[in-house]
Amino acid sequence: MNQPKVSVLISFYNLAPYVDKTMETVLAQKTNFPVEVLCADDGSDDGTIEKLRVWEEKYPDTVRVFVMDRIPGAKYEANERIKRMNAIRGRLFYEAKGEYVSYLDGDDFYTDDHKLQKQVDVLDADVEHKYIGCGHNGCYYWESTGKTVPIERPIRECSLTAEEYWSFLYIHTNALLLRNIGLQGIDPYKSGIPIIDNPLTFQFLPYGDIYYLPDCMFNYRQIEGSTYHRRSPYQNDILTALILYEQRCITRKFDAAGLVRFLREYEDLYKARKDPRLTQDAQTYMENLHTYHADRLRRIVNYNNESALSRLWCEVENPVWFFITKVCRHFIWKPKVRALLEEARIKTEKGEC
Structure with missing residues (x-):
C-alpha cells in the first residue's frame, strides 16, 4: 500500500x-x-x-x-x-x-x-x-x-x-x-x-x-x-460540565468559550443541586472532581453533603458566574455567529433540517 x-x-x-x-x-x-x-x-x-x-x-x-x-x-x-x-x-x-x-x-x-x-x-x-x-x-x-x-x-x-x-x-x-x-x-x-x-x-x-x-x-x-445510556442524565451532565476543568490541563486560552459552551449543563445542575438523586449520582465522579480541582462543580453536585458555609458560597458564586458567562457570550458571539444561529433558528422553525 x-x-x-x-x-x-x-x-x-x-x-x-x-x-x-x-x-x-x-x-x-x-x-x-x-x-x-x-x-x-x-x-x-x-x-x-x-x-x-x-x-x-x-x-x-x-x-x-x-x-x-x-x-x-x-x-x-x-x-x-x-x-x-x-x-x-x-x-x-x-x-x-x-x-x-x-x-x-x-x-x-x-x-x-x-x-x-x-x-x-x-x-x-x-x-x-x-x-x-x-x-x-x-x-x-x-x-x-x-x-x-x-x-x-x-x-x-x-x-x-x-x-x-x-x-x-x-x-x-x-x-x-x-x-x-x-x-x-x-x-x-x-x-x-x-x-x-x-x-x-x-x-x-x-x-x-x-x-x-x-x-x-x-x-x-x-x-x-x-x-452513554447507562449513565443517568445527571451523570452525563456532570461529565460534560467537568470538561471546563479538564480543558485547563491543555490551555487556558479557551476558558471564556468553555464557560459559554457548558452554561446549559451548569444551570441545569445548579437547579437540581438540592435533589438527593444528584448528590448520589455524583459520588461516582468525586475522584474526578478532586483530580481536576473542580470545586465549583463539586459544591453544586455534592450540595447536600457540603458544609453550611460551602452551600452558602454555592448560592452566591453561581449566579455571578452565570452573569459573567453571558457577558463572555456577548463578546464571543460576534455578528457571524449570531447570523449563523439566527439562520439555523429560522430553518428549524420551518422544518428545514
Missing part, C-alpha cells in the same frame, strides 16, 4: 452485529488517495474480533487490527471504562500513518461514499494550515424504525475560529477529519484528559480552526445499554 492520506481509526467492543456495516461503508469510500483502516478492540467476547480478522485478511494492505488484553468476563465502568477508551484511541492515533485522521465508533457508519474526499479537499486547499480539522453534521439513527434526525442544528457551511467553534457548535468525533499532528512530533494527548467526544476534539483546537460542512454524512446508532 502507498503512503495513506487518511487513517480511519475505529474502536470496538462487543459490536459483532455492526462490524460488517461499519467496515463496508468505510472501505466503500471513493477517494483519489489511499486510506488505511485501523481497528482497535477492547477484548470483545461476542465474535467481534473474529469478524475484524476476516476483514483484515480480505484487505491486508488496508486494514490492521489491534486487540487489548481483557480479563474474561470483566466489566469496566465509569473511570475504568474511560481509561480503556483512552488506551484504545491513543494506540490508534500513535499507529496512524496518514496525513489526516478520522475517528469512528464501531457501531456507527458512513452514509456518503464521498465523505472523506470532501473533507480532504477542504484541508488540502488550506495550504497555510489555518484549519486543524474539517467537520460535518451527522444523524442520530434508530435501527428499529430507520428514523434519522440531524445531530446538530442546521448551520450552513462556514469557517470558525477555534474559540467560536468551542463556544457553540458540536461536531461529533465521527464527523471530524483532523490533521495528524503526531507526524510533526506533537502528542495532543500528553495531558492525560479523556480521549472521548468533546475532550478529544478540544485537544486539537490549540493547533488551528475548524471548517464546517452541513452535510449529514454518517449515522450515529442509538443503542440501549451503551455507555
Whole structure:
C-alpha cells in the first residue's frame, strides 16, 4: 500500500452485529488517495474480533487490527471504562500513518461514499494550515424504525475560529477529519484528559480552526445499554460540565468559550443541586472532581453533603458566574455567529433540517 492520506481509526467492543456495516461503508469510500483502516478492540467476547480478522485478511494492505488484553468476563465502568477508551484511541492515533485522521465508533457508519474526499479537499486547499480539522453534521439513527434526525442544528457551511467553534457548535468525533499532528512530533494527548467526544476534539483546537460542512454524512446508532445510556442524565451532565476543568490541563486560552459552551449543563445542575438523586449520582465522579480541582462543580453536585458555609458560597458564586458567562457570550458571539444561529433558528422553525 502507498503512503495513506487518511487513517480511519475505529474502536470496538462487543459490536459483532455492526462490524460488517461499519467496515463496508468505510472501505466503500471513493477517494483519489489511499486510506488505511485501523481497528482497535477492547477484548470483545461476542465474535467481534473474529469478524475484524476476516476483514483484515480480505484487505491486508488496508486494514490492521489491534486487540487489548481483557480479563474474561470483566466489566469496566465509569473511570475504568474511560481509561480503556483512552488506551484504545491513543494506540490508534500513535499507529496512524496518514496525513489526516478520522475517528469512528464501531457501531456507527458512513452514509456518503464521498465523505472523506470532501473533507480532504477542504484541508488540502488550506495550504497555510489555518484549519486543524474539517467537520460535518451527522444523524442520530434508530435501527428499529430507520428514523434519522440531524445531530446538530442546521448551520450552513462556514469557517470558525477555534474559540467560536468551542463556544457553540458540536461536531461529533465521527464527523471530524483532523490533521495528524503526531507526524510533526506533537502528542495532543500528553495531558492525560479523556480521549472521548468533546475532550478529544478540544485537544486539537490549540493547533488551528475548524471548517464546517452541513452535510449529514454518517449515522450515529442509538443503542440501549451503551455507555452513554447507562449513565443517568445527571451523570452525563456532570461529565460534560467537568470538561471546563479538564480543558485547563491543555490551555487556558479557551476558558471564556468553555464557560459559554457548558452554561446549559451548569444551570441545569445548579437547579437540581438540592435533589438527593444528584448528590448520589455524583459520588461516582468525586475522584474526578478532586483530580481536576473542580470545586465549583463539586459544591453544586455534592450540595447536600457540603458544609453550611460551602452551600452558602454555592448560592452566591453561581449566579455571578452565570452573569459573567453571558457577558463572555456577548463578546464571543460576534455578528457571524449570531447570523449563523439566527439562520439555523429560522430553518428549524420551518422544518428545514
